[in-house]
Amino acid sequence: MTLTVAGLKVRLGFSWILLTLFLIWSLAQSYFPTSYLGLENRTYWWMALIGAAGFLGSLLFHEWAHAAVARRRQFPAAASTLFLFGGVADTNTEPPDPRTEYAIALAGPISSFGLAAVWYAAFEVGYRANFPLAVLGIFGFLAFANTLLGGVNLIPAFPLDGGWLLRAWLRRRNNDLRQATRRACLAGSLCGFVFMMAGFVQIITGHILAGVWWFVLGFFLRETAGASYYRMVAQTTLASMAIRRIMTPDPVTVSSDTSVQRLVEDYFHRSFHNMYPVMEDARLIGCVGPKQISAVPRERWAELTARDLTIPCSKDNTIDVDSDTEAALSLMNKTGNSRLLVVDGGRLAGIVTLKDLSQFLTLKLNVKPAS
Numbered sequence: 001m002t003l004t005v006a007g008l009k010v011r012l013g014f015s016w017i018l019l020t021l022f023l024i025w026s027l028a029q030s031y032f033p034t035s036y037l038g039l040e041n042r043t044y045w046w047m048a049l050i051g052a053a054g055f056l057g058s059l060l061f062h063e064w065a066h067a068a069v070a071r072r073r074q075f076p077a078a079a080s081t082l083f084l085f086g087g088v089a090d091t092n093t094e095p096p097d098p099r100t101e102y103a104i105a106l107a108g109p110i111s112s113f114g115l116a117a118v119w120y121a122a123f124e125v126g127y128r129a130n131f132p133l134a135v136l137g138i139f140g141f142l143a144f145a146n147t148l149l150g151g152v153n154l155i156p157a158f159p160l161d162g163g164w165l166l167r168a169w170l171r172r173r174n175n176d177l178r179q180a181t182r183r184a185c186l187a188g189s190l191c192g193f194v195f196m197m198a199g200f201v202q203i204i205t206g207h208i209l210a211g212v213w214w215f216v217l218g219f220f221l222r223e224t225a226g227a228s229y230y231r232m233v234a235q236t237t238l239a240s241m242a243i244r245r246i247m248t249p250d251p252v253t254v255s256s257d258t259s260v261q262r263l264v265e266d267y268f269h270r271s272f273h274n275m276y277p278v279m280e281d282a283r284l285i286g287c288v289g290p291k292q293i294s295a296v297p298r299e300r301w302a303e304l305t306a307r308d309l310t311i312p313c314s315k316d317n318t319i320d321v322d323s324d325t326e327a328a329l330s331l332m333n334k335t336g337n338s339r340l341l342v343v344d345g346g347r348l349a350g351i352v353t354l355k356d357l358s359q360f361l362t363l364k365l366n367v368k369p370a371s
Contacts, residue, residue, distance in 0.1 A: 019216065023055070024048045026209050027141070036137040043134050051141045058115055058146050062153075065111035066104055073100045094232065098172035105164035112150030119143035157191035157221055158184040159228050178232070185229040192221030241325045246360050247342045247350035254288065256280040256307040260296060263288070263306055275339045277348050278310045284348040286310040287317060287341060317341055321349045329357050 027048035032039075039047075075095055095101035123139040131139075153161040163184045170180035195218025202211030254263060254276045267276055268290060275289045285307075292309040311317060316335045319328050321344040328340055338354040 020052055020056070022212075024052045026213075027051050030209050031141065032137055035140070036133055039134060047134050047137050047141075051138050051145075054138065054142045055145050058112065058142065058149060061115060062108045062112050062149060065107040069107040070104050073103060075100055075104065094177060095168075098168040101164055101168035101171070105161045105168065108161045109150040109153045112146045112153070116143050116146035116150065119146060152217075155191060156184075156187055157225070158188035159224050160188070160221070163188050163225075181229055181232045185225040188221050188225030188228075192218040192223075192225060194218065195221065241360070242321075243319060243323050243325055243328050243342060243352055244321050244349070246325055246328075246356050247321075247352040248356070249350040251277060251348070251351045253277045253279045253348065254306050256285060256305065256310065258306045259302060260293060260304045260306070260309065261301040264293060264301065268293070275351070276306075277341055277351070278306050279348070280307065284313060284341065284343065284346070286312045287339075313341065313343070318343050319352070320344070325352075325357055325360065328352055329354075332357075 024045075025048070028041075028045045032044045032047050032051075036047075073095075095104060119139050119142040123136060123143055126136050126139055154165075156162040156166040158164065158167060158181070166187060167180045167184035170183055171177055174180065195214050197218075199211040199213070199215030199218060202208075202214065204211075252267070252271060252273065254267060256278050258267075263276075267273070275287050277284055278286050278288055288306055288309050288311065292311065296304060296309065316331070317337055317339075318341045319331060321342050331340065332338060332354055340352050341348060342350040342352055
């Protein structure tokens with residue numbers, strides 16, 4: 001599920017939805033009954049639902065603060081995938097300098113601490129005005145949750161905000177983005193291991209809910225720290241290679257007047273390619289794949305031609321021959337296409353596939369040049 005908050009796209013994965021349900025259950029069955037005694041069970045559930053919704057709003061505000069500072073610094077703010085204590089930015093570039101990275105990273109914790117102060121003030125006002133205990137409980141939870149959100153994010157473990165601050169400091173000190181990222185991600189992985197062990201200890205000593213939450217946070221840090229380093233290396237590696245070096249030149253093409261019957265028998269059943277460029281009078285007009293054929297009843301294969309099934313050339317399935325491989329991968333991720341037509345001045349130059357990019361990246365990461 002994708003939300004748009006003040007121009008920022010935020011993705012909520014299935015795992016986050018499960019964590020939200022577990023959060024609601026934890027609040028209704030443990031946090032609120034322990035902290036605010038004497039209320040009805042259904043009241044605790046309503047408090048949990050509202051508290052969880054408020055926590056989601058706090059996360060969105062935290063991510064919006066990052067994006068707002070990024071836009072002000074003229075750094076493109078892409079989508080962000082939420083997790084329990086913030087979000088992971090889905091960007092194709094890195095901050096241009098440590099100063100920009102400092103500013104963007106600090107925006108999140110500062111916004112959370114500011115929001116915590118607002119909720120603490122609301123709690124104090126409500127307490128003096130004799131608000132219902134359930135309302136005070138929600139105010140108190142949101143104040144605590146935002147304080148925790150800001151505090152946890154300052155831990156120097158990538159991809160938490162503190163990890164970005166650590167990377168910016170290392171980057172400024174050594175002027176080496178790759179090494180700074182590696183060290184910040186290593187800190188994230190080690191911190192994640194410590195959290196997982198702490199959570200395990202809490203679970204076996206009877207503090208099950210707290211232990212589960214710390215274990216989940218630690219597991220997330222270990223997983224995303226490694227993935228973040230790999231992604232940064234991949235981006236810098238792909239950005240240095242032109243697409244013409246990776247593509248398959250002079251691919252097999254199909255004439256637009258080829259019947260679907262012949263297309264299936266002479267092309268898809270023989271070459272086993274998943275996409276063929278379609279040509280008309282030596283001019284590229286698009287491409288055709290198995291998905292288009294499967295939508296046509298078999299009895300019509302003899303009367304229809306490749307032209308009838310062709311997907312026209314567009315910015316979603318073509319890329320210029322002078323583009324770099326990072327641009328190709330970004331386009332594939334955006335559109336879901338695993339194959340792109342490579343064009344040179346409107347003429348077909350080749351085809352590049354996700355498998356090509358994957359093999360190239362694996363080779364570059366595993367084979368070091370001779371010194």
